[in-house]
Amino acid sequence: MYFYGTTGVNGKGNLEIGGVDAVELAEQFGTPLYVYDVSLMRERARGFKKTFDEQNVKAQVAYASKAFSTIAMLQLAEEEGLSLDVVSGGELYTAIASGFPPERIHFHGNNKSREELEMALDHKIGCIVVDNFYELDLLKTICLEKNETISILLRVTPGIEAHTHDYILTGQEDSKFGFDLQNGQAEEAIMTALRFKQFDVLGLHCHIGSQIFETTGFLLAAEKIVGKMNQWKNTFNFEAKVLNLGGGFGIRYTSEDEPLLPSQYVSEIIKEVKRLIQQYSMEMPEIWIEPGRSLVGDAGTTLYQIGSSKEVPGVRKYLAVDGGMSDNIRPALYQAKYEAVLANRPLAEATEKVSIAGKCCESGDMLIWDLPLPETEDDDLLAVFCTGAYGYSMANNYNRIPRPAVVFVENGKATLVVKRETYEDLLRLDLPLK
Numbered sequence: 001m002y003f004y005g006t007t008g009v010n011g012k013g014n015l016e017i018g019g020v021d022a023v024e025l026a027e028q029f030g031t032p033l034y035v036y037d038v039s040l041m042r043e044r045a046r047g048f049k050k051t052f053d054e055q056n057v058k059a060q061v062a063y064a065s066k067a068f069s070t071i072a073m074l075q076l077a078e079e080e081g082l083s084l085d086v087v088s089g090g091e092l093y094t095a096i097a098s099g100f101p102p103e104r105i106h107f108h109g110n111n112k113s114r115e116e117l118e119m120a121l122d123h124k125i126g127c128i129v130v131d132n133f134y135e136l137d138l139l140k141t142i143c144l145e146k147n148e149t150i151s152i153l154l155r156v157t158p159g160i161e162a163h164t165h166d167y168i169l170t171g172q173e174d175s176k177f178g179f180d181l182q183n184g185q186a187e188e189a190i191m192t193a194l195r196f197k198q199f200d201v202l203g204l205h206c207h208i209g210s211q212i213f214e215t216t217g218f219l220l221a222a223e224k225i226v227g228k229m230n231q232w233k234n235t236f237n238f239e240a241k242v243l244n245l246g247g248g249f250g251i252r253y254t255s256e257d258e259p260l261l262p263s264q265y266v267s268e269i270i271k272e273v274k275r276l277i278q279q280y281s282m283e284m285p286e287i288w289i290e291p292g293r294s295l296v297g298d299a300g301t302t303l304y305q306i307g308s309s310k311e312v313p314g315v316r317k318y319l320a321v322d323g324g325m326s327d328n329i330r331p332a333l334y335q336a337k338y339e340a341v342l343a344n345r346p347l348a349e350a351t352e353k354v355s356i357a358g359k360c361c362e363s364g365d366m367l368i369w370d371l372p373l374p375e376t377e378d379d380d381l382l383a384v385f386c387t388g389a390y391g392y393s394m395a396n397n398y399n400r401i402p403r404p405a406v407v408f409v410e411n412g413k414a415t416l417v418v419k420r421e422t423y424e425d426l427l428r429l430d431l432p433l434k
Contacts, residue, residue, distance in 0.1 A: 002255065002339070004298045004385060005040030015343040015383050017301055018409030022343040025414060026303050026381050029405050032323035033303045034392050034418075038076065038410035040299040045080040047262035048291055057270050057287060062106055064247050064292025065091050067389040072408060072417035073296070074098040083126070085247075085290045089116040096123055106288075108155075110177050117142050120150075127151045129205050129244075131178055136192055143198040150198070153205040153244055154189050156181045158224040162209035162217025162248065178206070181228055190232060201238065203285060204229065207246030210293065213259050215268040218245055222269065226276040233282065240285050245269060247290035251297040253386045254337050262294065293389035300388020302328065302404075303343055306380045307359070316370070317354045321382055324358015325365040326401040328384070328391045332364045340371055343381035348374040356382065360399050392418070400426055 006018050015022040018037050052059035062083035083104040086092045105125040130152050155178035179185040193201045208217045232238045250259040304321035311317045330336035350372035358365035395403045402421035
């Protein structure tokens with residue numbers, strides 16, 4: 001069994017995370033329970049930043065908070081000197097409430113509202129990543145009304161789509177995001193932005209995919225964008241100060257996944273950008289990247305109590321847990337795969353294959369198919385690994401199931417950072433007819 005970060009087996013034979021017994025965590029905080037290995041998150045953050053520092057390249061590593069956004073998580077990101085990527089008013093509000101430095105916040109999204117943009121300007125955040133012509137006009141209007149200036153990046157689609165081991169040279173042109181780099185939209189956008197004196201146009205942004213296990217897509221995107229930057233330098237006398245190549249760095253969910261180290265992604269990106277800049281005799285831009293999943297994904301483990309079982313002779317055995325698509329909708333949405341062990345017997349020999357079912361009233365509420373496990377008992381705990389990204393952030397109240405608590409563990413200490421929802425919480429916004 002592959003263990004992540006500080007995860008291992010303690011003297012009691014129980015799973016241990018961050019020096020804390022997983023069985024004791026379940027007893028203290030209940031299940032389902034999201035458990036985050038803080039040391040591993042710090043290690044990932046430092047891994048991305050270190051290579052830029054070692055090569056003396058000016059950069060910002062912005063945590064893509066859509067992966068997991070809570071006050072405690074954003075405070076941890078600030079402690080590690082990260083910048084922050086937000087995509088909604090709610091994420092921005094959380095960032096401000098956490099005390100995150102607004103000058104290091106970047107606001108993304110394809111349909112930002114007037115209220116969201118006003119909030120961004122009022123808090124004087126560092127940058128807005130402009131996604132479309134509607135937003136350019138709306139932001140211009142708000143800046144004039146408030147007599148404010150704002151730094152912006154233009155999001156472009158470079159015609160490259162990357163996912164895991166594959167990349168497609170034309171697929172990303174058909175996207176709801178950004179100005180197309182091929183059909184003249186990007187040129188029109190840069191001309192519009194440069195004409196407005198209250199925009200400080202920093203440069204360009206792109207995002208080519210997610211769960212990417214190689215650097216080819218990033219290098220192809222850099223080649224296309226830096227080539228366009230060179231054209232704009234000659235045509236518009238505009239020299240980009242920032243090149244943001246987005247995120248999408250992959251993690252290991254199962255033995256089938258083979259991600260690179262943060263340092264490998266960064267080293268290859270720096271090498272290629274330096275080559276292109278030298279080729280075009282341009283000034284080296286500040287490089288921004290946006291890791292999200294790769295900072296928190298494999299740092300998260302979800303603990304479940306095992307409940308009912310059902311055997312379909314000659315077909316499969318179902319084993320139900322006390323959570324499911326309400327706390328991890330990824331398997332139902334896009335067949336995401338996970339590995340898991342019994343937290344109270346992680347080294348026990350697997351003697352059967354079971355399929356882990358959630359408790360929601362949906363046939364599609366399945367967390368793991370054909371998982372090797374020892375024969376289970378009612379009081380066993382299931383630990384599902386690598387649930388740190390898009391588990392809590394996509395959690396929901398389907399079937400009126402309260403969302404789980406979140407605990408951070410580090411150096412033998414557990415800290416509750418999100419309280420478990422109660423039934424009373426579910427009714428807090430409800431209003432009666434009379």
